Amino acid sequence: MKFIVNFAKTIRNHWKKSIVFTGIGIYGVKYANELYEEDLLRREYCAEAKKFGDQASSFGEKSRKITVFLNPAARGGRGRKLFEKNAAPLLYLAGIEVNVVKTEYEGQVKEFFKYLETQHVDGIVVAGGNGTLVETVTGILRKENTTFSRKVPVGVIPVGETNMFATYFYGADKTEVRRMLDAAMAVVKGSTEKLDVLKIEGDGGKTTYALCGLQAGVYRDARGRASKYWYLGPLKHRFTYLRSSFGLWPPVMHGKLEYTEARDTDIPVKKAAEKFIEEKPAQQSRSFVMSILGIFSGHFRSKMQKAAPEAEEDEVEVEYTNTHTVDTNLESLEITISTGYQTQERKGISLGLAPANISKTHFISEGWRRISEPIWKMDWDTNSQVPCRRVKLEPEVNPEKESWYNIDGEQFEAMPIEVTLLKNKLKFFKCQTQPS
Structure with a gap:
């Protein structure tokens, strides 16, 4: 009882300090609780990703190959830490073969796509902000090999300061950690959605592509x-x-x-689009028993993600009269x-x-x-x-x-431009539940 009385007198005599320290204490408890909840959320997502990895390995599935373009300078130099803490564990636990390319200068991603082909990857992941994503989309659509943009899906891990497209596509009503986890899980599950892209042609043959x-x-x-x-x-x-x-x-x-x-x-008028013909590797045959087991286990999911045939409408370009x-x-x-x-x-x-x-x-x-x-x-x-x-x-x-x-959130010099819309041009890994 004496302790309580002395404590009450101390607060009364030093009420200003008491208010300050109470505020700091409340903030500290709230911050610690947020960290705890985020850690529980990561554990939950990791457990789900591990199920995909265990299922694929038990039936001898070939690992998907994902190339990640990571901008370590994003978010004031925290981009690498955010990726390794929230997204990378999910990709590895799912049994995905991950190749991380750390960007060092502007334009490096676009240069990289000159040498990257469909046989090298099953998907592209952008771990950065607006600039890294714009470079990636532009690099893909500048390729002579148009098969690449039709077959290779793109994922976005929003570790940048501002993530214009990712905030819309993966949900503006989520916390940053939840959004990164959902984006990584979308890559793990492999469900995709085709999106329209803006083609922005400027002076001197400069062409940039935008998603927003x-x-x-x-x-x-x-x-x-x-x-x-x-x-x-x-x-x-x-x-x-x-x-x-x-x-x-x-x-x-x-x-x-x-x-x-x-x-x-x-009046729409369809014309044949130019095709880039590439040699397809022979597909590995499966036994009848393994095929039956695969139907019940759902392990054909990754197979469908890799080589789903394109619809005929994607093989034509539409003009209007x-x-x-x-x-x-x-x-x-x-x-x-x-x-x-x-x-x-x-x-x-x-x-x-x-x-x-x-x-x-x-x-x-x-x-x-x-x-x-x-x-x-x-x-x-x-x-x-x-x-x-x-x-x-x-x-x-x-x-x-x-x-x-x-x-798309990036600054470009104003100049004369011509803008056209490319319908269903790129595939993106999507969450099962999309924002309204």
């Missing part, structure tokens, strides 16, 4: 400057929109815009060009244009509203949305001022 889309204008510029105000802490994301409203207003984008609308009256093209001057505060991944009816490219005459107050309030929206969101309700087959953009660039595009 392109954004340019005052909102992109404001968001890009937020890191300059690091000293404001979490308020930097709000201050950047306030600061961007100073000076000449409105900062309208000017240039030429040409787009072909996607209409129901467009009876189309309508609009040629106009660009006057807008913002332009977005996306794959239309946010909409249920994906008719084509989604072209978004913001009004050119909004007030500063409206700009600030809209910018602050976007802070709480998912990082992958691009087709904003405040912009007019036009479904298109093709978009050609020629922005007016001030030589005294830098102008940039945001492509």
Whole structure:
């Protein structure tokens, strides 16, 4: 009893220190509990991955070969640690043959794909942020061997600072650890989904490919400057929109815009796509007994992942006649060009244009509203949305001022571009339950 009385007097006499240490104690307990729950989650996923590995080895299945492009500099140098702690154990326990390629400079991944062929890998995994993923997608689709993009699926382990595509594809409502575990388990299970890709052709034959889309204008510029105000802490994301409203207003984008609308009256015309013929290795035959056992055990899963025949629609390219093209001057505060991944009816490219005459107050309030929206969101309700087959953009660039595009979260120099949509172009490892 005496101890309780003395403890109460101490708190009363030193109430300020007591509040501080109580807050620190509560935070410490909460942090320790989060670490404990994350550790339990890792154990649960590891146990599930081991079941796949044991099942494959018991029937003599050949190990799948996965090449991982790891950016160790991601997340301030924590990329390697995050991958090895959350994703790598699942891949190894599943009996997958993992070849890790650590990137050292920009453009290295694209160079690597010049020598990588379908017989070398059964899948590609990107362990990095937006930049590593853009390089990987671009490197795959620049290959002369088009069979590679049709047969080799891609996985993404989101260990970067911002993971625009992975946050959307693997779930924006999950913790970072859960998202990485789900992404790794998607590779283990091998279920895939075909996704559309934007082909962005620039001056000088420069071609980049995007999974989400392109954004340019005052909102992109404001968001890009937020890191300059690091000293404001979490308020930097709000201050950047306030600061961007100073000076000449409105900062309208000017240039030429040409787009072909996607209409129901467009007439599709199929033409044969160019094929890259490669020699296929002979398949290993199975005994009748092993085949029957495989049906009940589900071990044919990996076989189907490796050599599932492509549908006929993937062997043709579709062009359209009876189309309508609009040629106009660009006057807008913002332009977005996306794959239309946010909409249920994906008719084509989604072209978004913001009004050119909004007030500063409206700009600030809209910018602050976007802070709480998912990082992958691009087709904003405040912009007019036009479904298109093709978009050609020629922005007016001030030589005294830098102008940039945001492509899948990465910064690219603004230049004249032509954007087309490649339907069902790449296969990605997906979770069994996709985000709504």
